[in-house]
Amino acid sequence: MNIIEKRSGIAFTIKKGDKLKVTDISGQQVSDLVIFNAHDKSEALSAGKTMDFEESILITQRNYLWSNRGNKLMKILEDTNGRNDILLAPCSPETFAIMYDDIPEGQPSCLGNLAANLEPFGISRDEIPTAFNIFMNVQFTKDGQLSVDTPTSHAGDYVLLEALEDLIVGLTACSAPDSNGGSFKTIGYEIL
Amino acid sequence: MNIIEKRSGIAFTIKKGDKLKVTDISGQQVSDLVIFNAHDKSEALSAGKTMDFEESILITQRNYLWSNRGNKLMKILEDTNGRNDILLAPCSPETFAIMYDDIPEGQPSCLGNLAANLEPFGISRDEIPTAFNIFMNVQFTKDGQLSVDTPTSHAGDYVLLEALEDLIVGLTACSAPDSNGGSFKTIGYEIL
Numbered sequence: 001m002n003i004i005e006k007r008s009g010i011a012f013t014i015k016k017g018d019k020l021k022v023t024d025i026s027g028q029q030v031s032d033l034v035i036f037n038a039h040d041k042s043e044a045l046s047a048g049k050t051m052d053f054e055e056s057i058l059i060t061q062r063n064y065l066w067s068n069r070g071n072k073l074m075k076i077l078e079d080t081n082g083r084n085d086i087l088l089a090p091c092s093p094e095t096f097a098i099m100y101d102d103i104p105e106g107q108p109s110c111l112g113n114l115a116a117n118l119e120p121f122g123i124s125r126d127e128i129p130t131a132f133n134i135f136m137n138v139q140f141t142k143d144g145q146l147s148v149d150t151p152t153s154h155a156g157d158y159v160l161l162e163a164l165e166d167l168i169v170g171l172t173a174c175s176a177p178d179s180n181g182g183s184f185k186t187i188g189y190e191i192l
Numbered sequence: 193m194n195i196i197e198k199r200s201g202i203a204f205t206i207k208k209g210d211k212l213k214v215t216d217i218s219g220q221q222v223s224d225l226v227i228f229n230a231h232d233k234s235e236a237l238s239a240g241k242t243m244d245f246e247e248s249i250l251i252t253q254r255n256y257l258w259s260n261r262g263n264k265l266m267k268i269l270e271d272t273n274g275r276n277d278i279l280l281a282p283c284s285p286e287t288f289a290i291m292y293d294d295i296p297e298g299q300p301s302c303l304g305n306l307a308a309n310l311e312p313f314g315i316s317r318d319e320i321p322t323a324f325n326i327f328m329n330v331q332f333t334k335d336g337q338l339s340v341d342t343p344t345s346h347a348g349d350y351v352l353l354e355a356l357e358d359l360i361v362g363l364t365a366c367s368a369p370d371s372n373g374g375s376f377k378t379i380g381y382e383i384l
Contacts (some may be wrong), residue, residue, distance in 0.1 A: 140332070
């Protein structure tokens with residue numbers, strides 16, 4: 001298993017038919033996943049298309065991740081925890097400034113980690129879409145109020161996704177304290 | 193009042209401090225709003241940042257519309273109906289093919305109308321983000337199931353927004369039957 005160190009990220013390509021397994025090694029950690037068509041990076045994950053076509057806010061096994069062009073990019077084959085988020089954009093320096101009182105400037109963020117790792121693929125920070133936030137536990141009330149709670153995932157929980165196109169993948173071990181109960185941890189991934 | 197004809201769209205620029213009033217002329221119609229920084233179109237409305245920083249799925253008066261860079265682009269000053277959506281991407285030919293049985297090919301869509309009207313501003317179809325869907329009535333259950341219901345808006349209901357930056361604005365009279373109870377209608381707008 002490959003390890004994404006705490007508060008960091010990685011980017012790589014996978015081929016159509018490859019399977020990507022993302023594992024919460026220690027439990028209660030979040031991994032932000034963004035995907036782009038490897039042959040045309042202007043086609044990217046769209047949270048808005050995914051929720052529309054899957055008719056759900058909560059995306060789990062048997063759901064697809066859709067692109068801004070209305071194509072299926074990945075299928076979720078297995079999800080041992082079953083709670084993920086696709087509402088909220090990756091944490092960023094602005095997230096820390098606006099939503100937290102106690103994070104010093106210059107701390108790593110998912111958006112920063114995705115941008116740094118996707119830059120060699122010609123993808124800019126502005127082009128990074130709202131992510132599929134694996135293991136992220138965002139609760140919502142009937143009147144729409146959102147809260148970011150500690151993940152329900154335990155050590156060894158994983159999500160297995162199949163690539164339906166050749167893809168550029170960005171993946172993080174999340175840097176936002178609210179997303180992981182305040183304890184930053186590693187994330188594992190394998191390409192099968 | 194300017195009129196957006198049924199199943200069409202428009203794009204224009206407004207200045208920081210301008211107010212944009214979007215009116216449901218006949219009732220039960222939806223208007224998709226997308227916004228870009230007029231001085232750098234790579235900065236655009238982000239549904240994911242807006243829901244994150246407003247801590248809500250339901251965006252109404254006193255909420256802000258935020259950009260992918262974590263800046264406030266607009267403030268919602270008034271909202272006489274009070275139900276809007278920011279979950280779902282603009283309807284597109286793919287929406288009609290995937291979600292409907294009875295829409296012939298070649299019908300107008302919000303994505304198509306936004307793309308055609310934003311193209312003179314140098315904004316491509318792929319760059320159009322998930323919209324702020326004014327008057328759109330998307331209901332969600334506790335377990336995340338989504339349904340697109342007829343708007344609760346009545347003739348004369350409006351949303352008044354203040355521009356916090358110089359903006360390029362795209363705006364539609366929605367083309368998706370589910371969003372407007374199957375009766376396509378006009379939308380009115382004024383720049384105040």
